[in-house]
Amino acid sequence: MRNWGQSLAIIGLTGAGLTLWLGFMWAPSVSIDAFKAPEAQRIFYWHVPSAWAAMISFTTLFIGSVVWFFKRSEWAWRMHVASTEAGLATGMMAVWSGCIWGAAEWGVPWDWTDVRLNTFAILTLLSLYLVLGRKSQPDGIETRDTFSAFGMYGFILVPVTYIATRLWQIRHPGPVVATSEGSLNSDMGIVLLVGGISFSILVIGHIISGMRLTKLQMQFEELQAKYEGAVK
């Protein structure tokens, strides 16, 4: 597992760079009649993959939380920790880019009545809470159980977020892929696919790196205790 995570993250970053280049240089422009801000539509080539990567993170957060809670497995706790950081980073990217696109296209960065926007924001805030909360609490079984419970119950919002635009399309656009109503140009679809694959590799690489980081942190603390014991 030593350099796997970092290698995958670098491959993912390269793919994300390629997506950006294709999105700017190769993907066709959208109709100026269909969009108020047609150039800003290109935000979508990183916005959708980063939201997808956040969903992967929230899913691995759920898996890590459940396995820690019921099996007390160290790798599961490491997965929980790494997934909260990955979910926060990718969730923030999706929220940021969505707000900017909303400001350009809708004239407002946020709509408090839109289910998709709000459930996704709550998931990102949950990651923020878990990252900050863990840093302010001493590590222990009770702390891990508390944060794992949040990781488990928070996952309820993942399927709700996924189906939100299918059930209640208020402001956020509906699905453009994996649907019979899909209206995405095939070249745009290819760029989006490259982005989706790249961000998936990136976030998996980051989660593996984050799990290794937590392992190193624990190893360091054990060695430090051993060294201090030897010095005394």
Added chain:
Amino acid sequence: MNDVTYLAVAYLGMVAGIAVWTWTVFARSKSLEEKIRSLEKAITNDESE
């Protein structure tokens, strides 16, 4: 602002986010590896003395 400016601001923010996130994870990992190496060395030296 025109829509190209919105596009630039969105991508600058995301590129900065992805860079900070990746750099933080890689740098923390490297720093911990170095600390572990020096602690292991110190423990080995203590044991041999």
